[in-house]
Amino acid sequence: MANIKLEGDAFRSGNDVLELTKNQRDGSISESEGQASYNKTVRLRDARTGKLADFTTHFSFVVNALNASSYGDGIAFFIAPFEYELPDNSFGGSLGLFNAASNSNTSLNKIVAVEFDTHNNSWDPNDNHVGINVNSIVSVATVTWKSSIRNGSTANAWISYNSTTQNLSVFLTYADNPVFGGNSSLSYKVDLTNVLPEFVRVGFSAATGQYTELHTIHSWSFNSSLEVENQVKKKNKVGLGVGLGVGFGVLSCGLGLLWFIYWRKRGDGDQNEGLGDDLFMDDEFEKGTGPRRFTYRELTHATNNFDEGGKLGEGGFGGVYKGFLSESSTEIAVKRVSKGSKQGRKEYISEVKIISRLRHRNLVQLIGWCHAQGEFLLVYECMPNGSLDTHLFGGKIMLTWPVRDKIALGLASALLYLHEEWEQCVVHRDIKSSNIMLDANFNAKLGDFGLARLVDHELGSQTTVLAGTMGYLAPECVTTGRASKESDVYSFGVVCLEIACGRKPVDPREEQSKVRLVEWVWNLYGKGQILEAVDKGLSMQFDEQQMERLMVVGLWCCHPDPIIRPSIKQVINVLNSEAPLPELPSKFPVPMYSLLPVNMCIFSDTSLGHTGSTKDPTQCSCSSCSTYL
Incomplete structure (x- = not known):
């Protein structure tokens, strides 16, 4: 609890929860305002690299109207500059976030918030709504909140930000045993780089006005992709690991920073x-x-x-x-x-x-x-939601369209890092749905780098060993054994089609025209019927334009000629609607392609296999090649 900053009327109650505004024991609970925030900086972006964090926060809370017919005003989760403090006279509809001065000059504000509003002010769409606010008390996006305020039921909320799509999303539920599957009740696209500084404060704010209610936080966790990297090198000490976890009440022992130190x-x-x-x-x-x-x-x-x-x-x-x-x-x-x-x-x-x-x-x-x-x-x-294939083909959990879209973009972001952003190009060589793991929030994480190879950025394909998994292998890999960024892109394209269609790349049980996923979808594309291949389990609950983008990009990546395939950067631009869809041939192209220009070193390898098989690993002595085999 020492790591929580309490302002205004906020206090810690005897039953180990946070009260953000006055409660009935204090006498009058009208015109109350309070904030509770983490008192250490949270890094939102890396100023050196410009990379923005992905984050997810989960909290459980209660807004209790004490059975009154009229109540107000609400509670909010906020992100603001670290020096931000509770404004004076911010009670009522300002939710403890703004006051008359800041509301009248929003250009000076630097704050992003998700409000759970319970009172209909002049700027609100209705009472009981969830809103996303950027620098203003007036929400930029809202959805009606079907709340259980009068009886004080416990709500669970997940707020996530994906820096690749710039999507801020909110999921709210009153379920007894809530499960977050990556769904969202509300979302809004916002580039946080333009709104917030590198280091921020995260926390909660609430207020009452003429009408009143109680605002209680029961648990809280916050996870960010920008981790603090401590490199401790001492002879007889292996490492210092740092983890940030915030929680209290029923979910943990206390609220604050948990330091996991191991020697x-x-x-x-x-x-x-x-x-x-x-x-x-x-x-x-x-x-x-x-x-x-x-x-x-x-x-x-x-x-x-x-x-x-x-x-x-x-x-x-x-x-x-x-x-x-x-x-x-x-x-x-x-x-x-x-x-x-x-x-x-x-x-x-x-x-x-x-x-x-x-x-x-x-x-x-x-x-x-x-x-x-x-x-x-x-x-x-540990990845609590297992691998992607178990959900697409194993019937584990039916992934919704927003989750599938997020997974495809997350995988693309991983490949962009491997192919273009790291100091050397990393060719993965085994991209497939069973190697894509899903964390607690169904974020995609590419794993299994056992076949990966390091390649200088200016070089092309750098191995003559057949490696990978049939169905995901680019045709030139089968013919020549050469792996490259382009062959990784081919495998990515197959996964995109799996995500969209919910079926494996090769299925012998299907009729002849449907056995091979890529060829089947390409033929439907040529007929103008590509959406007929969409996973029937989605029950038509998807964005048709976004789905078409994913499927056409998948086909583009799977073009038999590697020279025609897009770079992963081009893929991301199209998926984000920042570039037009490509014009592809109406019929599946015959796999006749030009070999990629390459400064090629030949290694002595004695056997081929499903996942590759070579002699003991050595590094080529060629001055122009940094490939490890």
Whole structure:
């Protein structure tokens, strides 16, 4: 609670909740105003790189009218400059956010808020509405709030911001056991870079006027993609991890900043656990930052000795197990590479050396690694909603159109980072729906970098080993074995069509004309009937223009000629309606293409396979090539 700043009439009540305005025990509760905010700065954007954070906040609250027939005025979640304070005389319809002076000169304001308004003022559409406010008490977007104010029911709200789409969305529910599936009750497109500074304050505000009610916050969490990166390098200390979690009442013990600090000495009885001929990996991996080395004992304890009951799935080179790190109260997923698998060992090395250096909100975070007892173990953040394919094909949860749209844009954002924004180009080589994980808010996170390769930005395709998964492989990869940014874009296009159509890229059960997803959708496109391929599970509840954009972009990405395919930057521009749709041939093109211009190094590889198979990894000695094989 020490990390919460209380202003005005806000106070902490005896039952460990926050009261934002006066309650009936205080006597008169009219013309009351109060704020409760986190008293440390929250980074909204990186001024150096210009990158804006994605964030999600979830809170439960009660607005209690005490059975009165007239009540007011409401509660709001706000983001403002850190120096922002509760304005004087901001009671009533101003909700504790503005006063007469700031309302009359909105150009001076820098604040974004989501209001849960309970009183119909002259600028409001009605009483009981949810509104998104930008620099003004007058909402830029509203929706009627079907509230349960009189009986004081508990509401749950999720507010999310996607910096790629610039979409601020709100989801509100009174369900007893609420589940957030990425849906929204209200949304508005706003570039927060133009409104708010780099560092901000986040919190709640509420007010009463002539009419009154009680405003109570019961729980709160806030998560942002811009994490503070602390790089602590000491000989016998592995790392310092920092996590921000805010919560109180029924969801946690107290309100404030939770510091998860873990110290780990080298060894701890592990000296004889490792593989003698793999000790070189320790030195290589420790050069990176972020992920840390775990002991084998830690991971067997975290996974209950790799209990089959906690198995999350089975990959090509081993199983994935759910685990729990008690020292940091963190859920993890542990990938256990099959013993004796040379290809698994190769992928393990590739994954640690590549993904440990990458930082992006749409990439699965590697937490740590371990090679001991003849095994290779990778530790990831746990993705509570599993992989995309389980929802599209497994009937786990029917994904709504807004969620599917968000997933496609999130995956595109991850590829833009890999292909163009990081210091080297990363070719993933295995983009598919089963490698796209979904976090608690159904944000897409690309994982499984075991086949990924580093390539200098000016170079083209850089491997002659067939790698990937059939159905997602670009035709030139099957013919030549060469992987490139263009072949990644092809795989992305297949996933776009999967998201839109809800079916796998190849389905032998379908009639002949529908077996191959890309060709089937392309033929419908040529007939002007592309929307007939849309997943029937959506029951026509989708934006037709946006859906058509996604499907046409998917076909564009899947053009047999890699030279005609778009860059991932072009993809994002079209999906965001910032560029027109391409004109594609009415018939599926014959797969005859020109080889990409390439400064090519040939490696000696002895076997091909479904996910690739090569000799032990080495780096090419060619001065122009930085590819790892």
